[in-house]
Amino acid sequence: MGISPSSHETLMSSNKCVCCNRSYWILFEREHFSHGACRWAFRGTYNGDGKHGGSKCVAKVFKAKVARHYNNWVPDLAASEQAQRMAKSFNKEHPTSRPIQFITPLICKMDKIGDHGGFLWIRDEDERYVKKQEWVAVEPFIDGEYKKFNSNSGAVLEWSEALAAFSHYTYNASDRELIVCDLQGVRARNYYSLTDPAICSRDQIYGPTDMGATGISQFFEKHRCTQICKYFAKPEIDNSYIVKGLQPKRSSSYTFELTRVQSTANRDFKNRKTLPAISEF
Template sequence: MKIFGFERDNQTLSCAAEDYENAYTASFELYPFHEGKEYAVYQGLYNGIGPKRGEFCVVKSKLNKKQKLDAWHQISSISNKAQQLSYLFNSCVKCRAVQFTSPRHAILETVSDFQSILRLFKPHENKLKNKEVVLMEDFIEGKFQRYSTPSGLVNSAICDGILEAFSHFTWNSTREIVISGLQGVCRGATYHLTTPTIHSVTGSFGEYDREWPGIMEFFTSHRCNNICGGWVRPDIPHHLKYSHVPYYSPPSAPTYQETTSRF
């Protein structure tokens, strides 16, 4: 929408249709509520066609505008893999313990002409560009927290054993990947998570995929609890045993008092 010839809104074109039915656009705020090392995050609203129309969303814009669309596809691939494994894990523990957001790609149709004015009052680094590819995903309401680092170190003050068990489960189920870097919001008995890190034996999950060193680093610090005790741990490939990958020995299982799982 224009006011006296000036574009007022930040607005995306429609994302790719889901299941041949749902296709969303998003209108979003003129300045980000968060800027990290990689992208700026804006609060917005879903428009378009589908049951999420009218719900809050977030729109993520890459700070490095030289990065190609592949970078967003990589994030979608990681999120989709995490979502698939969360379904299996929830079935295993018989509750809806872990959920991941589903990102959607879209192209910016309009960028507000009032950005430069707002920058004077709310300084921020990101500069949106017309036709820029952005990522839309569901807004997670609540206190956003990082529960584990990409290397798998857990913030035990805010995280119980369910998320450590989930990370272990991802290896136990696939024998190929470990999902760590878990962050999001805990509401009730469910962790609502976004943008995790995947370490894989093939190194196919983006620039933060540290392959075997990342996998072994997770299991070096991981202590099994009453959910994941007995699940498979990785064996170091023979060609890596005497290389730069540090050898680890599985730590002893914690006592019942040390375990803080809900189950």
């Protein structure tokens, strides 16, 4: 991968890998290879005496407007852990040809910031994207063609019967309290390996991609049941309460993009079993 001596370096992760119960520290490149509305993504390598030592990873850094403290990563970590628990239950109760798995990230504190490189007399630290004492999330690099299957605002981008059913399953299994969506990752021959899920919940406790009750409504506005999920619980829509002007986005949506009417609807439907109606007009 060509990680240079001036790469960024973390301390040992604060949590342990779920598959080998080991902590790792990370070296990652100064230049990102991808980014979204909230995060930069960098190629890196795991370091440590566990089975992942020396293998490729992706380090994700919150952009400054979202903040980069440990507490900012807690909801993301909770969303990944909750999604994986529900995937295990779904795989057991409704087995398909491709079991679903979610990657649980490691959370690491920055230790050393690489220099700018270039001329020998320029040795100042490269703080364009990350600084010392900030926190980053680390995941394995997923080989294969990366796809986004659905978004957290109702868009269906790549049809998968199993993943559509899984999102519906999470609403059913949580007693209508949440839905796991924004499903993205690699569809391999024998499994789905997914990363960065969003959870839309009535309590809005799952971070900047938790769009609350209106996010749940938008999913069901576009969802069409499969043979797997046709008997699952379906939401009761309160057609006397219509949130207008909401259109499903292909990319992830964030809480700082919520309209005033969405925020009001989320508060109004926090403790109800019904959901608001959604209109694009």
